[in-house]
Amino acid sequence: MKTYLKNLVELNDTKQSKRFAYFIQFLIIFSVVTFSIETLPDLQPQTRIVLNTIEAFCVVIFTFEYLARIYVADNKPKFIFSFFGIIDFLAILPFYLAFGIDLRSLRLLRMFRLFRLFKLVRYNKAMRHFANAMIVAKEQIILFMIITLMLIYFAAVGIYYFENAAQPEHFTSIFDSLWWSIVTLTTVGYGDVYPITVGGRIFTFFILLIGLGVVAIPTGIISSSLTKAVEPNEKKN
Known part of the structure; x- marks a missing residue:
């Protein structure tokens, strides 16, 4: 049995x-x-x-x-x-x-x-390859997540000091600024909170450039790991 x-x-x-x-x-x-x-x-x-x-x-x-x-x-x-x-x-x-x-x-x-x-x-071979790729790249992904969290906090602190005086209702504290930081670094840009000072806009420009890199990095990590995960199975076949 x-x-x-x-x-x-x-x-x-x-x-x-x-x-x-x-x-x-x-x-x-x-x-x-x-x-x-x-x-x-x-x-x-x-x-x-x-x-x-x-x-x-x-x-x-x-x-x-x-x-x-x-x-x-x-x-x-x-x-x-x-x-x-x-x-x-x-x-x-x-x-x-x-x-x-x-x-x-x-x-x-x-x-x-x-x-x-x-x-x-x-049960799905492609999904198993993806799961294996995540395991292979777990150290790089953890490192990427730590760096991303640091960048989010850095961006929140920076925009707070640039915009707090001009928009105290939106940037009341660093904790309130974290929402803007997350939305900006992920390049979502809802537009509900945005900088109006010159310094804040210049700071946002550089944060947006960093955000483009933040979005692209996981793609490279996962694609590289997928290649490593798939190659051994192709050699067996």
């Missing part, structure tokens, strides 16, 4: 494993669609009953998959606390919590159902 389950739930070249993988992927997408339908206003009670039945069916299958993976895992604690183990657990958690908690008052818990989308990473 353990060998059969292992061949069923873990990806391999058998027909049963592929069919099971396609079935789980279909249920993931189907459950996410029904989750979206639940948010429609004025749904008929009969419709909600159907949606709840579909949700219960999906969770039963996901629970079976989760328990089967634990059962066949060589190192059970390692799987439980792995990325996919945590995702599998969070995908079914809201359903069981609903028996003791009114999830209408805890919408955040309902949002945990969206973690089911991450389960698709296990």
Whole structure:
């Protein structure tokens, strides 16, 4: 039985494993669609009953998959606390919590159902390459995030001293200036808060130049890591 389950739930070249993988992927997408339908206003009670039945069916299958993976895992604690183990657990958690908690008052818990989308990473080769690329580039990404946070704070301090006297209602403190800093460095530019002094505009010009680089750097890091992640698999093939 353990060998059969292992061949069923873990990806391999058998027909049963592929069919099971396609079935789980279909249920993931189907459950996410029904989750979206639940948010429609004025749904008929009969419709909600159907949606709840579909949700219960999906969770039963996901629970079976989760328990089967634990059962066949060589190192059970390692799987439980792995990325996919945590995702599998969070995908079914809201359903069981609903028996003791009114999830209408805890919408955040309902949002945990969206973690089911991450389960698709296990079954999609391209998404697995992307996940591997993120692991390869984790040190560079962490370094980039630290530098970005430093730049955001630096920009917030700079614009505060340039604009506080002219626009005290928008740049009341450095904390208020952080919003402008984030929007500017990410090149979003909502236009709700902008500098009006000469010094502030010149400072913003340089921050915008830095922002263009901030947007481009992650693209280079991830593309390079994707190449490294894909090359070993191509050599095997």
